[in-house]
Amino acid sequence: MSLFLLRRALLTLPVLFFVSVIVFALINLIPGDPARIMMGEEASPEALAVLREQMGLNRPVYVRYVIWLGRVVRGDLGKSVRDGRSVLETLLLKLPVTVELSLVALLVAWAIAIPAGVLAAWRRRTLWDYTATTVALAGVSIPNFWLGIMLIYLFAVNLRLLPPSGYVEPWIDLARNLKLMVMPAVVLGTALAALVMRLLRSSMIEVLGTDYVRTAQAKGVPDRGVLFRHAMKNAMIPVVTIMGLQLGGLLGGAVITETIFAVPGLGRLAVESILTRDYPMVQGVVLFSAFAVVTVNLAVDVVYAFLDPRIRWEERAA
Amino acid sequence: MMRPRAATAAATGTIDRTPAQRRTVRRDGLRYLLDRYARNPMALAGLGVILLIVIAAVAAPVLAPYNPITPDFDDLLHPPSRAHPMGTDDLGRDVLSRVIFGSRTSLLAGIISVGIAVAVGLPLGLLSGYYRGRLDDVLMRLTDAMLSFPFLVLALALAALLGAGLDKAMIAIGIVFTPSFVRLSRAQALSEREQNYVEAAKALGAGDGRIVWRHILPNIVSPMLVQASLATAAAITAEAALSFLGLGTQPPTPSWGSMLNIAQAYLGTAPWLAIWPGLAIFVTVLAMNLLGDGLREALDPRLR
Numbered sequence: 001m002s003l004f005l006l007r008r009a010l011l012t013l014p015v016l017f018f019v020s021v022i023v024f025a026l027i028n029l030i031p032g033d034p035a036r037i038m039m040g041e042e043a044s045p046e047a048l049a050v051l052r053e054q055m056g057l058n059r060p061v062y063v064r065y066v067i068w069l070g071r072v073v074r075g076d077l078g079k080s081v082r083d084g085r086s087v088l089e090t091l092l093l094k095l096p097v098t099v100e101l102s103l104v105a106l107l108v109a110w111a112i113a114i115p116a117g118v119l120a121a122w123r124r125r126t127l128w129d130y131t132a133t134t135v136a137l138a139g140v141s142i143p144n145f146w147l148g149i150m151l152i153y154l155f156a157v158n159l160r161l162l163p164p165s166g167y168v169e170p171w172i173d174l175a176r177n178l179k180l181m182v183m184p185a186v187v188l189g190t191a192l193a194a195l196v197m198r199l200l201r202s203s204m205i206e207v208l209g210t211d212y213v214r215t216a217q218a219k220g221v222p223d224r225g226v227l228f229r230h231a232m233k234n235a236m237i238p239v240v241t242i243m244g245l246q247l248g249g250l251l252g253g254a255v256i257t258e259t260i261f262a263v264p265g266l267g268r269l270a271v272e273s274i275l276t277r278d279y280p281m282v283q284g285v286v287l288f289s290a291f292a293v294v295t296v297n298l299a300v301d302v303v304y305a306f307l308d309p310r311i312r313w314e315e316r317a318a
Numbered sequence: 319m320m321r322p323r324a325a326t327a328a329a330t331g332t333i334d335r336t337p338a339q340r341r342t343v344r345r346d347g348l349r350y351l352l353d354r355y356a357r358n359p360m361a362l363a364g365l366g367v368i369l370l371i372v373i374a375a376v377a378a379p380v381l382a383p384y385n386p387i388t389p390d391f392d393d394l395l396h397p398p399s400r401a402h403p404m405g406t407d408d409l410g411r412d413v414l415s416r417v418i419f420g421s422r423t424s425l426l427a428g429i430i431s432v433g434i435a436v437a438v439g440l441p442l443g444l445l446s447g448y449y450r451g452r453l454d455d456v457l458m459r460l461t462d463a464m465l466s467f468p469f470l471v472l473a474l475a476l477a478a479l480l481g482a483g484l485d486k487a488m489i490a491i492g493i494v495f496t497p498s499f500v501r502l503s504r505a506q507a508l509s510e511r512e513q514n515y516v517e518a519a520k521a522l523g524a525g526d527g528r529i530v531w532r533h534i535l536p537n538i539v540s541p542m543l544v545q546a547s548l549a550t551a552a553a554i555t556a557e558a559a560l561s562f563l564g565l566g567t568q569p570p571t572p573s574w575g576s577m578l579n580i581a582q583a584y585l586g587t588a589p590w591l592a593i594w595p596g597l598a599i600f601v602t603v604l605a606m607n608l609l610g611d612g613l614r615e616a617l618d619p620r621l622r
Contacts (some may be wrong), residue, residue, distance in 0.1 A: 017459075150592070251471060255563075
């Protein structure tokens, strides 16, 4: 087991290495002078020289990479060009907001997708199935920024049921926090719900056709038992395995959702720092989000190895 | 993705057929696919809608009642009327005309970005899967790394660094989509190279180039087609998202995403600005997804 853990963890090192190279390249290999791009056309030559020195731009690119990586590993992501604050501190400040939004969205998504997916598979090729799959396809196809705007129009502008946008910390005013979270969470959760529903439906169909399910049915296990005690466990495997992908989708979706609903999380930070050319901050957000996805994927794999001994054995045999 | 390969491999080349026979079999395989596709009403509807949008894009100057770019300051934010069925925008331009012309931007973005992704991803994936070795190891870790970035975050960062504009947005989206095409073509090449017919071709003295081009590539076409159509749907959304955030298509070029960006400011007074471009994106992406799903189901009926 510990051997498996070690091997799996070691496998992420090359991935993290390439992640760091890509993030470094994003800023350093773009055509033109990064210092000028950051400071704009009107910057004085002296200021440019200072920034170049600060960024180490007069050294060869691989030396700069090694220096940069050394800092990143020690948790030093640099300082914002805009307000001079530490990038890491800003990230950690914004993180809880995005985590809250993502968790609520995940909850919304799973609450819709799991019953719908099970029902669609169980009542395959009935009106239930067609309705669920059609709605899911619409959910995959609807652009989240349009869905957000339409929800604001309907529930905030027209019906005046919900506040259009903004954010309040839950410990200051929980009721208002939740009210403000409803629309962003629905928008963020929609695509995910559709994805999970489609995946669960097809894996459930596969599981329902297996011998052990037929055995359970033959033994007289009631439908609910067959579905939720026997079939569900295996049908959920692919759904949980793509947790890493789901997280990536949530973080990407947060960019749009947080911008529309003025939620001060990582997504909005990404857009703001891109639009204001705050490149250290852009680098920080991009690196941080990829790191989060890699970590979650590792965690999912490790949890699996604990739960399912076959994965460990396959790994050993390979 | 393993199943479509098995299905096509069975329907296409096997070792003991002459080249002429193999061609007929292959064509039958494609006809078989189209046949199944035609029996799926949802997929046909998707194809129909796509054709309509293509016609709208090509014939935009004829179909659009007004010039989509020239402002008309006497007719600002006019609600839908007989003269302007979708109303006018903040510069007095006819929304219907802008929606029609916007289809050009969206289709172009979808086709070019996926084209870039296929043009780069397919050869890399084939090489990686066919030769394996060091190249494969490096490429796979690199694609792993690229796939770790949230798709929109990476596209946004790339588009911002390349600069605003539709051309740069398409390059950014193309780059972000490339790894998934590398992955798919690699997986296909990896399994095809172990097939008996490849061994037979080798025994007959076929070189690597010929094997990849004549034997492996044709077997990859169908799954690639599915992936490409679904990726086109995603690319259209991505371009609209970038334009919505102000990074893709720049004004005054009509683009559904940037129209929505402007619409946000007038939600209370001119909601029609937000409804039509968004609906256009939704319908286009939905149709593209129906097309892709239809192709996938035609390849593997078990999925239905």
